[in-house]
Amino acid sequence: MENNAPAFENGEYVTFHVTTKDGKDVEMAVVDEFDIENRHYVVSSVVEDDTIKVDGQYIYRCHVKDDDFTVEPISDPKEFERVARAYSEM
Numbered sequence: 001m002e003n004n005a006p007a008f009e010n011g012e013y014v015t016f017h018v019t020t021k022d023g024k025d026v027e028m029a030v031v032d033e034f035d036i037e038n039r040h041y042v043v044s045s046v047v048e049d050d051t052i053k054v055d056g057q058y059i060y061r062c063h064v065k066d067d068d069f070t071v072e073p074i075s076d077p078k079e080f081e082r083v084a085r086a087y088s089e090m
Contacts, residue, residue, distance in 0.1 A: 013031070014029070014030045015028060016044070018060075018071070018073075028045065028046060028047065029044060029047050030043070030044050031044060031052070032087075034090065036082070039061060040062045040064060041059055041083055042062045042071060043057050043058070043059055044058050044059075044060065044071075045057050045058070059074060059080070059083055060072060061074055
């Protein structure tokens, strides 16, 4: 993902992997991205059998550097509420 590039380009989604609390590797697709309070966030959905599931979305804090990015869960409940509320109002 490059400097706020759209998540959906040429029919393909940008994907990343997260590890669940029980150690399972899950592929996620970026379906949207946005900035709030000088921080970058991505909205993602689970990829299963090359299909993006539509029954849940997850918000992660995102750090972009050059042509690469990393995500991290939002551990502060107040920050998550602020970000989720702001995203739903967009």
